[in-house]
Amino acid sequence: MKIMVTSRDNRFLAVLLCTLMGCTGQSNKIPQKTAPRAEAIIGGAFENREFMYIGMPEKISSVDTSAAWGQPGQKLLITGTIFKRDGATPAPDVKLYYYHTDTKGFYSDGPGLDRRVKRHGYIRGWVQSDTYGKYAMYTVRPGAYPNSQEPAHIHPSVKEPGLPNEYYLDEFVFDDDPLLSLQKRKAMQNRGGSGVLRVMLKGDLQIAEHNIILGLHIPNYPETSLVKTISGQEVGEDVLSFTPFHAWGPDKGTKTCPACKYGRYHGILYFVGNSPDWDQIRKWLVFFERESVARKKYLKACFVYGNEEDYDKDRRTKELEALGNSLGLKHVALTFVPSFADKTSDVHLNRINPEVESTLIIYKHGTIIGNFSDLRADTDGFNLIADVLNTTTNDFFDLPIPHQ
Numbered sequence: 001m002k003i004m005v006t007s008r009d010n011r012f013l014a015v016l017l018c019t020l021m022g023c024t025g026q027s028n029k030i031p032q033k034t035a036p037r038a039e040a041i042i043g044g045a046f047e048n049r050e051f052m053y054i055g056m057p058e059k060i061s062s063v064d065t066s067a068a069w070g071q072p073g074q075k076l077l078i079t080g081t082i083f084k085r086d087g088a089t090p091a092p093d094v095k096l097y098y099y100h101t102d103t104k105g106f107y108s109d110g111p112g113l114d115r116r117v118k119r120h121g122y123i124r125g126w127v128q129s130d131t132y133g134k135y136a137m138y139t140v141r142p143g144a145y146p147n148s149q150e151p152a153h154i155h156p157s158v159k160e161p162g163l164p165n166e167y168y169l170d171e172f173v174f175d176d177d178p179l180l181s182l183q184k185r186k187a188m189q190n191r192g193g194s195g196v197l198r199v200m201l202k203g204d205l206q207i208a209e210h211n212i213i214l215g216l217h218i219p220n221y222p223e224t225s226l227v228k229t230i231s232g233q234e235v236g237e238d239v240l241s242f243t244p245f246h247a248w249g250p251d252k253g254t255k256t257c258p259a260c261k262y263g264r265y266h267g268i269l270y271f272v273g274n275s276p277d278w279d280q281i282r283k284w285l286v287f288f289e290r291e292s293v294a295r296k297k298y299l300k301a302c303f304v305y306g307n308e309e310d311y312d313k314d315r316r317t318k319e320l321e322a323l324g325n326s327l328g329l330k331h332v333a334l335t336f337v338p339s340f341a342d343k344t345s346d347v348h349l350n351r352i353n354p355e356v357e358s359t360l361i362i363y364k365h366g367t368i369i370g371n372f373s374d375l376r377a378d379t380d381g382f383n384l385i386a387d388v389l390n391t392t393t394n395d396f397f398d399l400p401i402p403h404q
Contacts, residue, residue, distance in 0.1 A: 043167025087235030090133025170195030193236025248324030
């Protein structure tokens, strides 16, 4: 339950009630008189879903500037692409509704706020994805609820063309928020993809690129012809931290998490398990080295070997050292884990299938933008990977900044 605050004198009472009644954002309750059968609702029921339409403009742009933009606070731009369920096809004309607290953590009152949506406060707005699935919203960074351990967040929900009802996504939270604990990260449902925002700076403006995958982890979502990923996290989810042993490369001799240390830009994780094809492996590693040289700091590639058969750490280290030396690798990391089920390194969290010959994960700012199983190391495969990297550059830095 969210409490609407209309004056400074009522704020203490609002915080007290919020604490006692469990202020949890989107809930799974909806008034019985308006709720259809739960099994028929795409995404399930959630509280005040009808608020999305109250005050919605007849014509919605792909860019929105919230009512809080001119107020004091950290300016924030959230922008990205809304994709269909395959994580690759842009989805146009999708309505995205958002609302959040002010900088002090209150859903506060504001000019012209419709009394029916006072629980959402005055900082609310809509965007509609353009022909290319793009959207952008300018606002201020919200504050966390006072006297609460709940991370600061933004509530989003979407309405797709052709679907009978709207559904909510994971709350947008901030990677640098000290209240966003590991436990809370693991508890996220990844509805529509990871809700974790990783901000970059353009002057005084924080920019977070956030793509949305329609239908991902959404209950009752209509089945599509999408071929399910058979190895690894899905496009739209985050690469989860793990610590392989580095046998070759810049971090040789350490157990460095490649996504943690090099996750600011593009990254490639090339997993090979119990069925290595060393001719294919060599070709991919040479390609990754070439791309790493060309893209400099904007790409980090890492080979992760997880063959559990006859595993021996010293022998595995020497094997990869010999491979790196023979190929003259200087930028690509050659790493290994005892197996893809290993919990000491936490590699098991990434759900890699050891029986698949290879799993190639491409990520940007820690979020997966490509997942390919058994992709061949040939011209078509190389061009596919290069296209993914080339079409996900930081073009949002060229967006205009609204006047305050």
